[in-house]
Amino acid sequence: MSPQDVELFAALARARAGLKVDPAKTYLIESRLAPLARREGYPGIAEMAAALRSQREEKLIWAVVEALAKGESAFFRDRAPFDTFRKELLPTLARLRGAEPIRVWSCACSTGQEAYSLAMIAEAAEGLPAGARVEIYGSDISERALEKAQAGLYTQFEVQRGLPIRQLLTHFEKVEDNWRLTPRIRQRVRWRRVNLISDLAVMGRFDVIFCRNVLSGMDLPYRRRVLESLVALLPADGLLILGAKETAETVTEAFRPVTGRPGLYVRNPAFRAAA
Secondary structure, X not given: OOHHHHHHHHHHHHHHHOEOOOOOOHHHHHHHHHHHHHHOOOOOHHHHHHHHHHHOOHHHHHHHHHHHOOOOOOOOOOOHHHHHHHHHHHHHHHHHHOOOOEEEEEOOOOOOHHHHHHHHXXXXXXXXXXXXXXXXXEEEOOHHHHHHHXXXXXXXXXXXXXXXXXXXXXXXXXXXXXXXXOHHHHOOEEEEEOOOOOOOHHHOOOOXXXXXXXXXXXXXXXXXXXXXXXXXXXXXXXXXXXXXXXXXXXXXXXXXXXXXXXXXXEEOOOOOOOO
16 A cells, blocks of 8 residues: 555544544555455555545445444453443442433444343343333444344354353354344344444433443544543433543543543533533
């Protein structure tokens, strides 16, 4: 790839999704865009870049952005947030909400493992008040990732990453060499394509938002924009869960960290979004 091609791809990713693409990591860019170029019928990445310059076709632009946004996902990845959700957040919210549903959003969840992990926790939850309901929403910017998520079909390698054997046998069915989540678990998650730098007000209120290992891949101004959009979706007692190594307090005053809980944030009552 030429430096000009790298600059083009990085600029598109930043403008459309707020992504931070390191121009020095050409190997990573090539590994993600080469399959896309082949799929779209181009001899190589350079020819695809030329087509982008000459045609500015929206479908191809978004295909490039989605390929560069591709993230890693695994069931129960970094188990601590899921333990916190199961043992503390879910029981507390169930008592507080009564008949109102507990709404949980797994945003930028790639091929769906995080959202389905939450669905398995909700399915197996014990000791919740009668009538407690949990609504789980999963979203990503990539249509291809969401198609896989909705299908709920995963390879042997994918289910081996973080998924205890007991849950595999309880919640999955063997399909040839792959594993498919049972209809009951699949039906617990509602899917939607969402660009986090767009207007998120249409998403409605959420009690818990999982936005893990997402902000670290975005430019600083977009991190701030996303966080200040998310805080508007949380009630006063709502919670935000970031990746263990991600922070919100150095980006915006919208959230306050929960002491001793890396990645767990609550709303800052003193914060007022800019008009």
